[in-house]
Amino acid sequence: MDESAIIEGMARGEERAFRELVERYKKKVYYLSLDMAGNPVDAEDISQEVFLKVYRSFATFRRGAKLGSWLYRVTYNAAIDHLRRKGAAPEPVADEVLELRSQDGAGLPRSRAADPVAAAEESELQARIAKALEKVSPQERAVFLLRHNEDLMLKDIAETLGLSIGSVKSYLFRAVRKLQKELCGAAPVAGLEAPHE
Amino acid sequence: MNDCRMTKERMILALYGELDPAEKERLDAHLRSCPDCASEYASLEAALRLMDRRERPDPGPAFWEGYWDRLSKRMLWESIENGRRPSPAGRLARAFSRLPRWSLQAAAAAALLLVGILVGGRLIPRPGAPGPETAAAGPSSAIAAPSPAVVQAENFIDRSKVLLLGLVNFDPAVEDAYALDLARTKAVSRELLTEAADVRRGLSQPGQRRLRDLVAELEVIMLQIANLESGQDLEGVELVKQGVDSKSLFLKIDLDRMSRAGGGAALPPAPGGVGSSNKSRV
Ligand SMILES: [Zn+2]
Numbered sequence: 001m002d003e004s005a006i007i008e009g010m011a012r013g014e015e016r017a018f019r020e021l022v023e024r025y026k027k028k029v030y031y032l033s034l035d036m037a038g039n040p041v042d043a044e045d046i047s048q049e050v051f052l053k054v055y056r057s058f059a060t061f062r063r064g065a066k067l068g069s070w071l072y073r074v075t076y077n078a079a080i081d082h083l084r085r086k087g088a089a090p091e092p093v094a095d096e097v098l099e100l101r102s103q104d105g106a107g108l109p110r111s112r113a114a115d116p117v118a119a120a121e122e123s124e125l126q127a128r129i130a131k132a133l134e135k136v137s138p139q140e141r142a143v144f145l146l147r148h149n150e151d152l153m154l155k156d157i158a159e160t161l162g163l164s165i166g167s168v169k170s171y172l173f174r175a176v177r178k179l180q181k182e183l184c185g186a187a188p189v190a191g192l193e194a195p196h197e
Numbered sequence: 198m199n200d201c202r203m204t205k206e207r208m209i210l211a212l213y214g215e216l217d218p219a220e221k222e223r224l225d226a227h228l229r230s231c232p233d234c235a236s237e238y239a240s241l242e243a244a245l246r247l248m249d250r251r252e253r254p255d256p257g258p259a260f261w262e263g264y265w266d267r268l269s270k271r272m273l274w275e276s277i278e279n280g281r282r283p284s285p286a287g288r289l290a291r292a293f294s295r296l297p298r299w300s301l302q303a304a305a306a307a308a309l310l311l312v313g314i315l316v317g318g319r320l321i322p323r324p325g326a327p328g329p330e331t332a333a334a335g336p337s338s339a340i341a342a343p344s345p346a347v348v349q350a351e352n353f354i355d356r357s358k359v360l361l362l363g364l365v366n367f368d369p370a371v372e373d374a375y376a377l378d379l380a381r382t383k384a385v386s387r388e389l390l391t392e393a394a395d396v397r398r399g400l401s402q403p404g405q406r407r408l409r410d411l412v413a414e415l416e417v418i419m420l421q422i423a424n425l426e427s428g429q430d431l432e433g434v435e436l437v438k439q440g441v442d443s444k445s446l447f448l449k450i451d452l453d454r455m456s457r458a459g460g461g462a463a464l465p466p467a468p469g470g471v472g473s474s475n476k477s478r479v
């Protein structure tokens with residue numbers, strides 16, 4: 001079933017098309033939700049809300065638009081709504097959870113169990129990255145991860161999320177600065193922020 | 198030197214290949230001659246390379262395989278909850294009326310499952326396996342295994358009941374017409390019709406008259422359904438529902454079950470009555 005067949009089927013309310021859409025996009029939607037919410041329970045909840053929304057409001061899908069982009073946008077908005085409803089700052093994956101996962105080898109995509117030293121280093125790195133991402137707001141994380149992991153151009157991210165290019169850039173800049181600070185411990189180099197001559 | 202104006206922002210854009218070529222060239226030239234900026238750039242690049250190594254915890258194959266089931270269960274419960282308790286403005290009900298048709302069919306199937314558990318499991322004795330609760334009452338375990346004709350009739354009745362539950366559960370005041378998959382309902386009723394005569398002929402024993410009559414009544418209803426107009430024939434659906442009511446078909450089906458099981462027992466839940474007590478999302 002190609003994308004246009006899914007779209008046609010969805011417009012006719014066919015279960016098969018909806019199921020195909022879910023099967024095809026569940027990982028993208030789940031992982032963006034996870035990146036924004038920071039924990040797997042909220043991530044599944046948000047991703048389900050996304051598909052419910054997609055089913056109910058498929059009529060608002062603009063023909064000719066990309067299904068994937070639309071889903072990113074719905075996910076982004078659903079995650080922000082969800083986090084706002086919860087009223088709390090997103091709860092990032094706790095270090096213990098991360099360690100637990102890397103220990104049993106099931107949680108992480110690639111297992112490095114062969115070399116215990118490398119495995120320990122890897123798990124330490126993952127914990128550092130997770131901690132660094134905690135400093136980044138959900139919006140900044142979404143923009144950063146769409147640029148960094150999904151390799152979307154900034155203008156496409158702006159269009160996808162319905163943000164101005166200026167906002168997208170400033171989310172990205174803030175995210176990268178925070179990550180650099182956390183990961184490289186770099187205080188801003190003197191003289192760089194303010195131009196010197 | 199003027200080019201230290203190259204802010205971090207430009208470096209970030211450059212690292213993502215989003216700086217326009219002329220600016221990129223200037224930045225590169227500057228980095229070759231300015232150690233401060235070069236080290237800043239290297240630090241940014243190092244941070245991003247570390248981020249490349251980030252791994253997202255994979256919830257595992259069981260999570261992904263069960264994803265659809267959990268999602269459709271949530272849709273089903275939400276449609277049941279919202280369909281049964283429309284908001285005063287009806288807006289909420291309206292919002293959920295576009296929920297999948299199959300969720301209502303699933304509701305009907307779930308109802309039947311409960312009926313099946315109550316009626317089938319407890320009252321109808323399985324050969325060699327006495328019914329758990331009614332066994333104590335005596336007569337059920339004494340009943341011989343049903344003949345193939347009776348099994349065929351039961352199968353026919355069961356499938357008719359699923360179909361009728363779907364129709365009876367459907368409430369056009371609350372739900373969108375599309376919530377009822379009339380085309381599918383009609384197709385199944387036609388299928389049942391082709392079997393009905395055969396089923397009736399099999400029930401030739403004197404003691405099977407009531408069962409035979411029940412099959413005949415269901416046959417009439419199936420004919421009515423099969424002849425509904427294509428599209429959303431809501432009036433026709435209403436007539437079928439009235440027909441089911443006036444003939445008390447569900448009651449007859451259940452009485453038939455009980456009489457053959459030889460014991461009195463709880464009536465199955467009213468159509469559409471499932472789910473209200475089960476709010477849990479799975
Ligand atoms: Zn410089």
